Amino acid sequence: MMTLTCHNRWLLSRLTQAIAMLGLATANAFAQAGALDPTFNPGAGVSGAVYAVAVQPDGKLIIGGEFSAFNGAPRSNLARLNSDGSLDATFNPGVIGRVETLLLQPDGKMVIGGSFSSVNGVPRRSLARLNADGSADLTFTAETDPNGVVYALARQSDGKLLVAGDFVNLAAARRERLARLAADGSLDAGFNPNAAANSAVFALAVQPNGRILLGGAFTQVNGVPRSRLARLTADGALDLTFSQGGETDGVVNALGLQPDGRILIGGDFRFVAGVARGGVARLEPGGALDTTFGAFGGVAGDLLPCVYALVTQPDGRVLIGGEFTRVNGAARSRIARLNPLDGSLDTGFDPGSGASSAVYALALQADGRLVAGGAFASFAGAPRAGVARLLGDDPGCASAVAPTTASFSALGGEGVVTVTATGDCTWRAVSNVPWITILSGATGGGNGAVTYRVAAHRGRQRSGTLTVSGRAVTITQAISAQETLGLFRRADGFFYLRNSLTSGVADTAFF
Known part of the structure; x- marks a missing residue:
C-alpha cells in the first residue's frame, strides 16, 4: 500500500482534484501583483497535473507532468505553449509516462526526467534529451537509462549534467540516487562513484563555487548522517564544512540560492535545527539556520501542508508554491510571496482566492510575471486547469521611476524616487534591506514620489535596493572613515x- 506523503504528488493531485470547483470570481478592480493575468488563457488547460514549468528565451513555455491532453488536443505529458497560453501545435513529443523535471539548455535543447518509457516512439527510460522541435535527441546516450524516477536536474558551468532522484543504477553502474553525466549523456566516471543517498533526492542546486546542494528524504549521504539536506564538493565528495545545523524533521522538496550565498529550503518540515520553521526556511552560507528569517509560522493547512517550489525574484523576494492554505497565519491558498529581510508575508502580492489545489512548479518570466503549474482546476475563481500566469509588480502599468541608482556617504541621508504612471496605475515601494527606510510613498497611484532614508554606518561599502513599482532602485553607500x-x-x-x-x-x- 502506498503511503501518503507530501511528495506523493501524483496521488495527492487525484485526491485534491476531487474538490468541487469554486464559482467564478469577478475580475480585480485594478491590476494587482499576484492577480491572474487575463492575457494568458490556456482554455481547458491540462487533463491532469503539471509538475514542471520552464520559460524559453522566446517567451514560450514548456510544461511537463501527468496529462493526456491540453485544451482538448492530445498531448502526452509534455507540451509547449505560446506566450498567450495557447498550444504550440508544432511541438508534440509524446512522452509515455510522467515528466517530473525540465532543464533547458543554452542551445535550445531540453532534458527531461521523470518516470517514462519512451519519447516520440524512441525508447528512453526516465531520462531523455529533446531537440528544440520535440524530437528525441539521438546523440544523447540511450544507455544512461536510470532504473527509477528522476526528480531533479542541474547543469554545471562546464555543461555537465547532474541527475538525482530515486534510482540505484544508471548507465549499468551503481549510482545511488545521484550521478553526473557528460554533455553527450555518458556517465562521468570522474564524479565520486561513492556519492550516494539512502533515500530519494528531490532537489538540486549548484552554487557559484561549484559545490552541489541536495535536498530530499534521505538521512545519510556517502554513508554519513545527513538529515534531508547535504552539500557535496564539485567532485562529489561530502562537504564536511557544511554545517548539520540546518537539519530538518521532514522532506526538503525545493532549494534556492540567494546572491549573498544564503540558501532557501522548502518542504514539509516543521522544524529546522530544532527551531520551528513551517515548510520554508533560510540557511546561512555555511549551513546553519538563519534565525532572522521565517519566524512567523510558515505554511499551514489541513492536508499535509508543504512547499513544493520556490523562486527568488531579482529584488530578493521569495515566491513559494505548494499545498497550504495559510502563510504566517494569513490566508494564502497554495501560493504566496515573502519579504527578503525576515520572511514575513508580502501583502502587496495578492493572489485572491489562489489555486484550488496544489501548486507544484513556479517559473519567473523576464517581465516579472509568474507562471504556476500544478493540480489545480481553477485559480482566483477562474478556470485554469494545471497552468496559470500571474501579474508581476508592474502589472501592465506604463510607469517609470527615476533615478534608478543613488549614492550616499557613510553619514547616510534622505533621497527621493519619482514615479511616472498613468492615473489608473497603482504601485508600491518596498525596501529590501534594513538600513534603507521608506518615509513616505509606500503605496500610490498615478504620478507620485517615494521618500526614503539611508542610515549612517561604519564599515565597508554596501549596496541595497528599493523596489518601486516593480523596478529596482540600487542604493550604494560609501565606506566609512577607516581609522x-x-x-x-x-x-x-x-x-x-x-x-x-x-x-x-x-x-x-x-x-
Whole structure:
C-alpha cells in the first residue's frame, strides 16, 4: 500500500482534484501583483497535473507532468505553449509516462526526467534529451537509462549534467540516487562513484563555487548522517564544512540560492535545527539556520501542508508554491510571496482566492510575471486547469521611476524616487534591506514620489535596493572613515598621535 506523503504528488493531485470547483470570481478592480493575468488563457488547460514549468528565451513555455491532453488536443505529458497560453501545435513529443523535471539548455535543447518509457516512439527510460522541435535527441546516450524516477536536474558551468532522484543504477553502474553525466549523456566516471543517498533526492542546486546542494528524504549521504539536506564538493565528495545545523524533521522538496550565498529550503518540515520553521526556511552560507528569517509560522493547512517550489525574484523576494492554505497565519491558498529581510508575508502580492489545489512548479518570466503549474482546476475563481500566469509588480502599468541608482556617504541621508504612471496605475515601494527606510510613498497611484532614508554606518561599502513599482532602485553607500592610529615625534620635539582618516582629520599633538 502506498503511503501518503507530501511528495506523493501524483496521488495527492487525484485526491485534491476531487474538490468541487469554486464559482467564478469577478475580475480585480485594478491590476494587482499576484492577480491572474487575463492575457494568458490556456482554455481547458491540462487533463491532469503539471509538475514542471520552464520559460524559453522566446517567451514560450514548456510544461511537463501527468496529462493526456491540453485544451482538448492530445498531448502526452509534455507540451509547449505560446506566450498567450495557447498550444504550440508544432511541438508534440509524446512522452509515455510522467515528466517530473525540465532543464533547458543554452542551445535550445531540453532534458527531461521523470518516470517514462519512451519519447516520440524512441525508447528512453526516465531520462531523455529533446531537440528544440520535440524530437528525441539521438546523440544523447540511450544507455544512461536510470532504473527509477528522476526528480531533479542541474547543469554545471562546464555543461555537465547532474541527475538525482530515486534510482540505484544508471548507465549499468551503481549510482545511488545521484550521478553526473557528460554533455553527450555518458556517465562521468570522474564524479565520486561513492556519492550516494539512502533515500530519494528531490532537489538540486549548484552554487557559484561549484559545490552541489541536495535536498530530499534521505538521512545519510556517502554513508554519513545527513538529515534531508547535504552539500557535496564539485567532485562529489561530502562537504564536511557544511554545517548539520540546518537539519530538518521532514522532506526538503525545493532549494534556492540567494546572491549573498544564503540558501532557501522548502518542504514539509516543521522544524529546522530544532527551531520551528513551517515548510520554508533560510540557511546561512555555511549551513546553519538563519534565525532572522521565517519566524512567523510558515505554511499551514489541513492536508499535509508543504512547499513544493520556490523562486527568488531579482529584488530578493521569495515566491513559494505548494499545498497550504495559510502563510504566517494569513490566508494564502497554495501560493504566496515573502519579504527578503525576515520572511514575513508580502501583502502587496495578492493572489485572491489562489489555486484550488496544489501548486507544484513556479517559473519567473523576464517581465516579472509568474507562471504556476500544478493540480489545480481553477485559480482566483477562474478556470485554469494545471497552468496559470500571474501579474508581476508592474502589472501592465506604463510607469517609470527615476533615478534608478543613488549614492550616499557613510553619514547616510534622505533621497527621493519619482514615479511616472498613468492615473489608473497603482504601485508600491518596498525596501529590501534594513538600513534603507521608506518615509513616505509606500503605496500610490498615478504620478507620485517615494521618500526614503539611508542610515549612517561604519564599515565597508554596501549596496541595497528599493523596489518601486516593480523596478529596482540600487542604493550604494560609501565606506566609512577607516581609522589608523600611530605615534611619532616631529622635529619640534612634540609627540603626535596620528588619526589617519579618509575624511582628512588633522594630526593631534600632545605633551
